Amino acid sequence: MTDFSDPFVDPAIHTRIQAELGAVEQEEGVRILLAIESGSRGWRFPSQDSDYDVRFLYLRPLSSYLTVTDQRDVIERPVDAVFDVSGWDLRKAFQLALRSNAVLIEWLCSPVRYRELGPAAARLLNFARASVDLTAVAYHYDRQARRMFNDVLAAEAPRLKTYCYALRSALALQWVRERRDVPPMDLPALLRGLFLSAEVADEIAALVARKLPSTERDTTARLPILDHLIGNVLAQPVPAMRGEARREVGRRADALFAELVLDAYAN
Structure with a gap:
């Protein structure tokens, strides 16, 4: 991503983030669909010594989604003074979207995007917005x-x-x-x-x-x-706002998740 530029992201650190994301893909055997900044840099008010809170969504090989046994759905890298890097499997992201998880929605609309591959993140965001409680x-x-x-x-x-x-x-x-x-x-x-x-x-x-x-x-x-x-x-009291029937939301989530996974491995 040679055209990346952000006032709160050091170019040298951005290069290191790309290398870290590449290492995640190679070592874990996954495909990163989206990588963003989730902390104060994304909120647009970092301190001088703020670390980099890099979060990502990933896909495992197609066979991982055809198993009976549960697969680990989180990747966490060692944390140091500069980096805090972790990610969620796309299936976990959909499960969180079904629960209207605000952190997931923040990831999906972060203004600092280190990597974005294909339409999966944008389509998941559209789904999360349309079905949110x-x-x-x-x-x-x-x-x-x-x-x-x-x-x-x-x-x-x-x-x-x-x-x-x-x-x-x-x-x-x-x-x-x-x-x-x-x-x-x-x-x-x-x-x-x-x-x-x-x-x-x-x-x-x-x-x-x-x-x-x-x-x-x-x-x-x-x-x-x-x-x-x-x-x-x-x-003021927390507002009560009626949401869509969750069973119907679940059906749409299943269909979209299957479509995204199959499309990702079609090529």
């Missing part, structure tokens, strides 16, 4: 925002990182509540799609501007404007 997604972001915001409230000087994590989750929850749709993964896209006062928007911009040159451990004084925003979002 938005209540499940809303609960995910509600729990995530509460956990991070509780850490903010408990600290005399909360980390910039924790504030950003709480803010992103709260805005994603607000997106589900207002737009009745799955939220984008990254903070800039969330900000473009929500109505926020100029005061709040300026405070968010200032927070991100402080975080980018910081380290993961750098702290801040409390930010009352953002405390008020996040607290107001969490004070």
